[in-house]
Amino acid sequence: xxxxxxxxxxxxxxxxxxxxxxxxxxxxALAILNNSRAVPSPSVASTPGDGGLDLAEQMNDEVRRRxxxxxxxxxxxxxxxxxxxxxxxxxxxxxxKKIKLNxxxxxxxxxxxxxxxxxxxxxxxxxxxxxxxxFSTKDQNISLVxxxxxxxxxxxxxxxxxxxxxxxxxxxxxxMLCQAVWFCHxxxxxxxxxxxxxxxxxxxxxxxxxxxxxxxxxxxxxRDMTCNVITRFYRxxxxxxxxxxxxxxxxxxxxxxxxxxLAIREFFLPSETDIQQLSVICDVFxxxxxxxxxxxxxxxxxxxxxxxxxxxxxxxxxxxxxxxPLLGEDGIDLLRGMLRMDPMKRLSATQVLQHxxxxxxxxxxxKENLPKQGGGEKTMGxxxxxxxxxxxxxxxDKVARKLDFGAMKK
Amino acid sequence: MKLSEDDIYRTSTQYKHWSFTPAQLxxxxxxxxxxxxxxxxxxxxxxxxxxxxxxxxxxASESDRANTPGIENGNGEGGSTPARPGGEVECLTVAEEMxxxxxxxxxxxxxxxxxxxxxxVTATGIQFLRRFYLYNSPMTYEGQNISRTCIFLANKTEGIxxxxxxxxxxxxxxxxxxxxxxxxxxxxxLRFNFDVRHPFRGLKGAHLELWEIAxxxxxxxxxxxxxxxxxxxxxxxxxxKTGEPAGKRVxxxxxxxxxxxxxxxxxxxxxxxxxxxxxYFLYPPSQIMLAAHLLADEPLTLxxxxxxxxxxxxxxxxxxxxxxxxxxxxxxxxxxxxxxTIKEEKEARDKKEKSAVAALIxxxxxxxxxxxxxxxxxxxxxxxxxxxxxxxxxxxxxxxKLEREKAKKEADDFWGPELPKNxxxxx
Numbered sequence: 001x002x003x004x005x006x007x008x009x010x011x012x013x014x015x016x017x018x019x020x021x022x023x024x025x026x027x028x029a030l031a032i033l034n035n036s037r038a039v040p041s042p043s044v045a046s047t048p049g050d051g052g053l054d055l056a057e058q059m060n061d062e063v064r065r066r067x068x069x070x071x072x073x074x075x076x077x078x079x080x081x082x083x084x085x086x087x088x089x090x091x092x093x094x095x096x097k098k099i100k101l102n103x104x105x106x107x108x109x110x111x112x113x114x115x116x117x118x119x120x121x122x123x124x125x126x127x128x129x130x131x132x133x134x135f136s137t138k139d140q141n142i143s144l145v146x147x148x149x150x151x152x153x154x155x156x157x158x159x160x161x162x163x164x165x166x167x168x169x170x171x172x173x174x175x176m177l178c179q180a181v182w183f184c185h186x187x188x189x190x191x192x193x194x195x196x197x198x199x200x201x202x203x204x205x206x207x208x209x210x211x212x213x214x215x216x217x218x219x220x221x222x223r224d225m226t227c228n229v230i231t232r233f234y235r236x237x238x239x240x241x242x243x244x245x246x247x248x249x250x251x252x253x254x255x256x257x258x259x260x261x262l263a264i265r266e267f268f269l270p271s272e273t274d275i276q277q278l279s280v281i282c283d284v285f286x287x288x289x290x291x292x293x294x295x296x297x298x299x300x301x302x303x304x305x306x307x308x309x310x311x312x313x314x315x316x317x318x319x320x321x322x323x324x325p326l327l328g329e330d331g332i333d334l335l336r337g338m339l340r341m342d343p344m345k346r347l348s349a350t351q352v353l354q355h356x357x358x359x360x361x362x363x364x365x366x367k368e369n370l371p372k373q374g375g376g377e378k379t380m381g382x383x384x385x386x387x388x389x390x391x392x393x394x395x396x397d398k399v400a401r402k403l404d405f406g407a408m409k410k
Numbered sequence: 411m412k413l414s415e416d417d418i419y420r421t422s423t424q425y426k427h428w429s430f431t432p433a434q435l436x437x438x439x440x441x442x443x444x445x446x447x448x449x450x451x452x453x454x455x456x457x458x459x460x461x462x463x464x465x466x467x468x469x470a471s472e473s474d475r476a477n478t479p480g481i482e483n484g485n486g487e488g489g490s491t492p493a494r495p496g497g498e499v500e501c502l503t504v505a506e507e508m509x510x511x512x513x514x515x516x517x518x519x520x521x522x523x524x525x526x527x528x529x530x531v532t533a534t535g536i537q538f539l540r541r542f543y544l545y546n547s548p549m550t551y552e553g554q555n556i557s558r559t560c561i562f563l564a565n566k567t568e569g570i571x572x573x574x575x576x577x578x579x580x581x582x583x584x585x586x587x588x589x590x591x592x593x594x595x596x597x598x599x600l601r602f603n604f605d606v607r608h609p610f611r612g613l614k615g616a617h618l619e620l621w622e623i624a625x626x627x628x629x630x631x632x633x634x635x636x637x638x639x640x641x642x643x644x645x646x647x648x649x650x651k652t653g654e655p656a657g658k659r660v661x662x663x664x665x666x667x668x669x670x671x672x673x674x675x676x677x678x679x680x681x682x683x684x685x686x687x688x689x690y691f692l693y694p695p696s697q698i699m700l701a702a703h704l705l706a707d708e709p710l711t712l713x714x715x716x717x718x719x720x721x722x723x724x725x726x727x728x729x730x731x732x733x734x735x736x737x738x739x740x741x742x743x744x745x746x747x748x749x750x751t752i753k754e755e756k757e758a759r760d761k762k763e764k765s766a767v768a769a770l771i772x773x774x775x776x777x778x779x780x781x782x783x784x785x786x787x788x789x790x791x792x793x794x795x796x797x798x799x800x801x802x803x804x805x806x807x808x809x810x811k812l813e814r815e816k817a818k819k820e821a822d823d824f825w826g827p828e829l830p831k832n833x834x835x836x837x
Contacts, residue, residue: 055445055545056599107574108590109597114566118604121423134602140594186413216569
């Protein structure tokens, strides 16, 4: 086994000490289960005192009691987010995301919630938001206890012009993002909604990928997937053209868009509609042909989109050099590799991490030296409450978001 | 830069929360059985006391007696407590419970096939069912309801959207409320772990790898000094039974038939015996896959293993004995048939099984927990309690806020409120 070139992404190599602070919660959860398991001859007296609760209900209550819920941070159509902390240690902060019961939804627990819980429970990585626990309350609402990430998100960061940053900082953020994406793909999980405001920042400056409400595992070859995923600005051309078979390359495109945004401090490929999105992409990358992208003309929406269009050629290297001076030549090479129209030619997440950009000068800024902003708990609330794929514009205009909770010390 | 399969598996909830030693598994089942039996006895006693009281008062007016509703007939699914008053309820033993859970699993497999769901969905649903009954007893919760909802939930966790209504419509006399009622109960018992790792893809992978070797395109690992040609030659001359000397070399086309037959046989085991036993609790998917492969074609499986590990390695010996143990478990299941199984013998076995199950179900009728018979009502009561507990105010405030926001949005909208997009969303 080899390690990723920059910062080993392996969270806990098997056999090493499990119960460092990050994993303490899980270890504890395990211990509880182990205790209940380890009773070889259960005593008959287990019924009184349990209040007539099932074993499963008891376990759930046990988990719920470990956390204290605090002020409400944000509310969306999908969830309400509260700040909270561990009962035994109020300095250990968490965010509690309570999934709303939707009266209109007649199919029980919402798919978004199931997906988010399913994938976050399996993924444990320093650049992916940690799911400490899940519990349900009496009124049958499900609550996710998530890592507390108070310093805003990457989109706020580039939008905030009181903060200045440089190429080494971008490299550091981009690397954390790419490791998160790589880890998802190694675990056969597609995120399908990578964008600046799903990349939250922890108190120590670490970037963490959040919101797995649209995630899914890699499909078996030949099985259809939906192409109506990923927030529009970040949606790759093959999905816009109606492709139903895809792999990790869709996330790599979105990741490339996020890195581009960090470098130019504006949306890289903004548009109003799906059709316009395709034309915005083609303005930069040209209209794909069978020559540049074998098989493209067989995609469902190809004829309708490009059937009668005049050929359009991609921008040359000068466009990239002018627009992305902060990335440097190697950074531009990486970015273009991540943003190839043909998904077969696009870099995989592994290839992205092998790119010389990461090891060339300048070295990525150390986490503790990264520029930080006071995004505040409010932003975390806003970011976590959203349903996957939602676009919110003009968020910064809202006064409430300017409140600075970020200065709050642990 | 690659995580090994082991690294990935060790971080899974299946490994962390749902893998056991046989002793742990037995202890948990013992505990679940004990708790459930205690409760059944207590609840039945309480119910009898109430009924005796009712009868006392009712005996004054004889006509009332006929109208006294049996509480246990809440959903009309026939769970009457024994008629002998005062007699001790005879509860199920752990072994009997396990047997019943196995039956539920078999029925769930049929249910999945009946609905035409992909095997991963049904397989996940069955594991949900087995996990559920690790912490709950069939005496407490009825198997039919639980397995139906487990399969429904499995559709959602495997990313397939089926509405509760569509799903309920597949059965006669089932409402979507009945499908949804135990959902929270189940997700809680599953500890919100929705990911189940299956051996199906691994089997496909092994099949493809073997096929490559058969074609002479062997890509050896560092320990292996065999050339592509040598590996191919060895493979094509593999005996059909372990211990026999190498046979005559067959053609690649001929060998393909053997590979396909092996794949099909192993796949059949993975889709039945592997799901219907404790295999998932006791072994990781890769070992289950290898065990099924071993049952299908032992010499081929041993050859495959030799391409992964040097036969001299101590891990090789350990792995092989684990796989053999798993294979024994899989082949012990009733559904397993090998070439040596005699038809009459199997029929006799099935018949015996059927009557044993019928007796068990009869026994179960007499020891059901009377408090948990009607899950729909129970679920509604749960929600009602919660509202009374104080979240009512919050909900009211929420609704008012939503209405306010909606009204404002509509007022802002020059063209007036948006028209409902379809019938379902209207109103």
